[in-house]
Amino acid sequence: MPLIDACATEDIDLEDVMRFDHGGHSYAIYRSPDDEFFCTDGLCTHEKVHLAGGLVMDHLIECPKHNGQFDYRTGEAMRAPVCVNLRTYKVTVADGRVLIDLG
Amino acid sequence: MPRDYSLLGPDAARAVESGLAAADWYHSDVPRKEMKELMTRTDGPAIRDTILLYGVMALCLGFGIWLWPSWVSAPFWLAYGVLYGSASDSRWHECGHGTAFRTPWMNNAVYQIASFMIVRNPVTWRWSHARHHTDTVIVGRDPEIALMRPPAAARVALNIIGLPDALAGWRRMILNASGRLAPEEASFIPESEQPKVIRTARIWVAIYAATILAAIATGSVLPLIAIGLPRLYGAWHHVMTGLLQHGGLADNVTDHRLNSRTVLMNPVSSFIYWNMNYHVEHHMFPMVPYHRLPDLHARIGDDLPPASPSILAAYREMMPALLRQFRHEDYFILRTLPPTARPYRGEFHQPEA
Numbered sequence: 157m158p159l160i161d162a163c164a165t166e167d168i169d170l171e172d173v174m175r176f177d178h179g180g181h182s183y184a185i186y187r188s189p190d191d192e193f194f195c196t197d198g199l200c201t202h203e204k205v206h207l208a209g210g211l212v213m214d215h216l217i218e219c220p221k222h223n224g225q226f227d228y229r230t231g232e233a234m235r236a237p238v239c240v241n242l243r244t245y246k247v248t249v250a251d252g253r254v255l256i257d258l259g
Numbered sequence: 260m261p262r263d264y265s266l267l268g269p270d271a272a273r274a275v276e277s278g279l280a281a282a283d284w285y286h287s288d289v290p291r292k293e294m295k296e297l298m299t300r301t302d303g304p305a306i307r308d309t310i311l312l313y314g315v316m317a318l319c320l321g322f323g324i325w326l327w328p329s330w331v332s333a334p335f336w337l338a339y340g341v342l343y344g345s346a347s348d349s350r351w352h353e354c355g356h357g358t359a360f361r362t363p364w365m366n367n368a369v370y371q372i373a374s375f376m377i378v379r380n381p382v383t384w385r386w387s388h389a390r391h392h393t394d395t396v397i398v399g400r401d402p403e404i405a406l407m408r409p410p411a412a413a414r415v416a417l418n419i420i421g422l423p424d425a426l427a428g429w430r431r432m433i434l435n436a437s438g439r440l441a442p443e444e445a446s447f448i449p450e451s452e453q454p455k456v457i458r459t460a461r462i463w464v465a466i467y468a469a470t471i472l473a474a475i476a477t478g479s480v481l482p483l484i485a486i487g488l489p490r491l492y493g494a495w496h497h498v499m500t501g502l503l504q505h506g507g508l509a510d511n512v513t514d515h516r517l518n519s520r521t522v523l524m525n526p527v528s529s530f531i532y533w534n535m536n537y538h539v540e541h542h543m544f545p546m547v548p549y550h551r552l553p554d555l556h557a558r559i560g561d562d563l564p565p566a567s568p569s570i571l572a573a574y575r576e577m578m579p580a581l582l583r584q585f586r587h588e589d590y591f592i593l594r595t596l597p598p599t600a601r602p603y604r605g606e607f608h609q610p611e612a
Contacts, residue, residue, distance in 0.1 A: 210546065211295070211299075
């Protein structure tokens with residue numbers, strides 16, 4: 157599957173997250189404190205809340221509804237009430253654009 | 260038809276069918292940059308408050324034991340009791356959200372201590388409280404509705420000395436320690452988490468057993484005055500403040516401005532309650548730490564009903580509504596929004612009973 161051009165790198169602040177919708181699916185794109193980009197499914201695995209409204213702390217994303225946490229680099233569920241891991245997607249940065257591999 | 264608050268009853272099924280369960284809720288508009296700044300975690304305020312809380316508790320405990328059994332020790336026990344039996348409620352709550360401290364082990368440590376003091380299994384109640392935030396005051400879905408309709412007056416009155424809730428907590432602790440969960444617990448706690456419920460209950464039983472043995476060995480009730488009983492004689496403050504959170508307001512709505520109440524409180528009560536008096540704001544944005552809730556209140560206040568100016572004023576608003584609910588259980592207070600606020604959705608403007 158071709159890479160999807162999701163956004164410009166400057167669209168996301170350091171240590172922050174942005175929602176990206178594509179093909180009827182919602183994704184969350186993260187910019188880590190060390191300026192790396194990551195992508196996961198956009199909805200919390202607990203109760204389908206958009207993670208883009210949450211808080212990025214280091215390499216964790218905290219859900220805005222129940223404060224469950226995931227490591228957005230691996231998708232691992234780190235703190236209850238989330239128990240099911242998030243799906244992650246490979247991200248490439250080229251020419252100031254964030255490209256995600258949804259394959 | 261009377262409301263059925265059981266999590267496994269007909270109202271629970273109706274809430275799912277009607278889309279009230281796990282619904283999208285109203286939020287005031289706050290730009291992302293501002294919200295991110297409000298959500299930012301720090302350790303400083305909670306470390307300060309925790310040192311103050313446990314420091315004062317230790318002083319009161321020390322003086323209480325030193326002056327025991329003289330009545331002169333009573334004020335120290337009363338203060339200790341409120342910090343044990345009421346401040347633990349707000350610490351349990353805030354640390355359960357993980358918002359008090361930035362450092363996770365600090366949240367977890369205070370959460371475990373507070374859960375023990377307030378007699379709420381830290382695993383069970385994490386899930387219970389998650390449901391309370393998903394389905395706030397949705398009948399049949401929210402397991403934490405303190406004032407059902409019509410109000411159970413005797414139960415509420417007895418809770419001022421902690422009796423029904425603490426006894427239920429201790430009964431549940433013994434059930435869990437025997438290796439079992441109540442059916443309602445099993446309905447919202449994932450199987451993978453259930454062994455943790457049992458492990459914690461067994462640790463608590465061991466602590467209480469040691470306390471009771473110490474009381475028997477010393478021939479004094481003093482160990483129980485220090486551990487366990489403060490949950491009863493110190494409960495009044497958290498009941499007084501907690502009833503105001505949703506009492507007399509709407510149920511089965513998806514706008515926290517309709518079912519939650521913000522009350523401005525004196526500094527001592529705000530410290531004990533850890534700013535949970537900003538309750539509309541907390542429910543709307545549960546990621547904002549307790550020490551930033553006054554800032555959030557200032558930020559979105561023009562979109563909320565006016566805050567009650569004091570605990571007394573809030574009771575003056577709530578009590579007539581509760582009394583009316585004895586005769587008309589559908590009655591609720593519809594609070595007026597300021598002209599700057601976005602209106603409630605039309606279907607919530609129900610005529611008064």
